[in-house]
Amino acid sequence: MPTLPTLLAFTAASVLLVVVPGPSVLFVVGRAIAHGRGVAVLSVLGNALGGLVLVLAVALGVGALVTAFAPLFTAVKLVGAAYLVYLGIQTIRHRRATADALDGSAAGPLPRTRSLWDGFVVGLTNPKTLVFFVAALPQFADPSLGPVAPQIALFGALFLLTAVVSDTCYGLLAGTVRGWFAARPRRMEVTGTVSGALMIGVGAQFALTGRRT
Numbered sequence: 001m002p003t004l005p006t007l008l009a010f011t012a013a014s015v016l017l018v019v020v021p022g023p024s025v026l027f028v029v030g031r032a033i034a035h036g037r038g039v040a041v042l043s044v045l046g047n048a049l050g051g052l053v054l055v056l057a058v059a060l061g062v063g064a065l066v067t068a069f070a071p072l073f074t075a076v077k078l079v080g081a082a083y084l085v086y087l088g089i090q091t092i093r094h095r096r097a098t099a100d101a102l103d104g105s106a107a108g109p110l111p112r113t114r115s116l117w118d119g120f121v122v123g124l125t126n127p128k129t130l131v132f133f134v135a136a137l138p139q140f141a142d143p144s145l146g147p148v149a150p151q152i153a154l155f156g157a158l159f160l161l162t163a164v165v166s167d168t169c170y171g172l173l174a175g176t177v178r179g180w181f182a183a184r185p186r187r188m189e190v191t192g193t194v195s196g197a198l199m200i201g202v203g204a205q206f207a208l209t210g211r212r213t
Helices: 004-018 023-035 037-059 062-068 070-093 095-102 112-124 127-140 148-182 187-208
Strands: none
Touching (some): 004 127, 023 037, 023 112, 037 127, 062 070, 062 127, 070 127
């Protein structure tokens, strides 16, 4: 079990990292603006579940193998990038339906399972998260205190908990701003385009993260 000072130091570092908007925050904000706060919160939870898989992979040593094997690492990040670009294109394509939903002439927000799944895929394939976990989590583990794997899992869980709180706040704030667009649903067509472009941009950021020469 890590010491209390180590846990506090790691938590403080996590807060500093997660409050700065990154790919996950931009993804959640885009979902909040396009589909509302409910979808944003589910996206955050799905993202955390995907991140949890990465934490377990790092704890078991799989994460280090992925980052060390360039073709596999590239494949993971490109899958994540392609999925985000796909979500962005879909958001732009269906921007009119989103606008119609606000005035009651079309279906409502995304299904819960779809929202969770999208967040899960983004969290699982986030190359920045994987690289951070592989580089940082083992540094806080102390072999003299017992097995390293449970310590890494604990640190990863703390990081994800911090991220869930922070990303949820971003999502709720963005969802609240969306209410302004609800006053005139046609504004959502423009918002859908912006949200889709935002996700495409995050996909591009995924693709360029951790490029190897």
